[in-house]
Amino acid sequence: MLNLKEMIKEISRKSGLKEDEIKKLIEDKQLELSGLISEEGAAYIVGRELGVNLLKEKKMQLKIKNIVSGMRNVEIVAKVISISKPRIFEKNGKSGSVVNIILADETGRIRLSLWDEETALAEKIKPDDVVFVKSAYAKEDKKVGLELRLGKRGSIKKIDEEMHIEVKRDYERKNISDISDGEYAEIKACLIRIFPRNPFFEVCPKCKSRLERSENKFICKEHKEVEPEYKIFVSGIFDDGTGSIRSVFFKETVEKLFGKITDELRNIALKAMDYSAIYENFDGLGKEYILRGKVKKNEFNGTLEFIVDDICEVDVKKECEILLDKMNMNFNI
Incomplete structure (x- = not known):
């Protein structure tokens, strides 16, 4: 049998209401019945009124690692890692749209694809939200492998629950003109300017x-x-032809950009008695790089800037493979 705390969590998860709202409904129900019913009894009634049957045997929570292709009526609780922008396409003379959401729990991650009218559900959630996915089914996608899709009565709702998991960020390749505040992205751009300021603190x-x-x-x-x-x-300033953005590098990413560790760079500055000496032999201007990081709005001037998590020089072979994948994807739609 569920205790009161578990009842409240279950009603919240199934109904989409916050736990505080459920508690208030339980208190109101007790007052309505003149205090002749316990909190647990009131919780059962509130649950039933919201379409949640707490008398059913409690199910084991399905974990992502246990999802296999062909499963139906999938219900999971997971954390939102990323949400793609809607992609519009045409197929058989009709237009459609798709939004891909990456979900994760402590056992793994999986993609949930929302199609056409379902894409509106993505507007009600954001990265780091914990969500309850209901009435989904699992299928094998040729390109990404196992993924979830919603059934006819399927839904995805934010729930008032915490989930602490360590996940590797997904960086979606974007043009600079398309990036927005708060998102993680990957850009391919040319370094056109570096600011020769004192880099040490x-x-x-x-x-x-x-x-x-x-x-x-x-x-x-x-x-x-x-x-x-x-x-x-x-x-420094990076430009990809669609726009430019100030990009900020710290420690490891500075070391990758300059090809020297921090102590080496500091020794160069100390020997010359001038911090600008570290920029004199820098040969990165005009080079094209792959940057991965987070887009952030500068609080002082309101412009977007890119906080770099990783940087590498362009791998031509890999870029050709990415281009071919995009061409094949467009061809198959």
């Missing part, structure tokens, strides 16, 4: 907060005088 080795300098000492607000640890960041 001091942080506390214990809490990693920025240090204040007092004469020849470095002071942390929490740990007082400390021996600083040096961090590095640089920024």
Whole structure:
């Protein structure tokens, strides 16, 4: 038998209402019945009124790793990792649209495809939401493998539940002109400018907060005088022909861009007694790179900038494969 907390969670999950709303309904139901019924009894009645039968035997929660092709009436609780923009296409003289949602739980990840009218459901959720997918079915897609699709009575709803999982981010290839605030993306662009500012700053080795300098000492607000640890960041402008964007690099991505570790770059600056020395032999201007990261709106000027998570030079062979895949996808639609 479910306890009260489990009842509230189950009603919330099945009805789409928040747990606080369910609690209020239970309190109201007790008042309506003059306190002659327990909280659990009121919860059963509230559940039934919302179409949730709590008297049914509790089912084991299906996990993503256990989904196989051909399964029907699939119900899962999962975290939204990413939501693609609607893709419009034509087939047999009719137009259609599709939105792909990547879902994950602690056992794996899977794609849920929403088609045509279903795509409106994606507008009610966002990345990092925990959702309840109901009445879905699993099938094998030729290109991406196993995926979920909604049945006639299928739905996907945000629920008031937490799910702590570590997932690898999906970076969808985008033109700079198409990216928007808050999304993770991959861009292929040319570095057209780098800002020759002092890239080094001091942080506390214990809490990693920025240090204040007092004469020849470095002071942390929490740990007082400390021996600083040096961090590095640089920024530049990348252009892909559709637009340009300021991109910001920290530590590992700076090291990849310059081909040197932070200590080497700092030694170059110290030897020359001028931080601009690290830019003098930099040969990345005019080169094309693949950048992966998060788009963020600058709070001061309102423009978009790209916080780089990873960078690599363009692999021509891989780019040709991506282009061929796109051509095949368009041909098959």
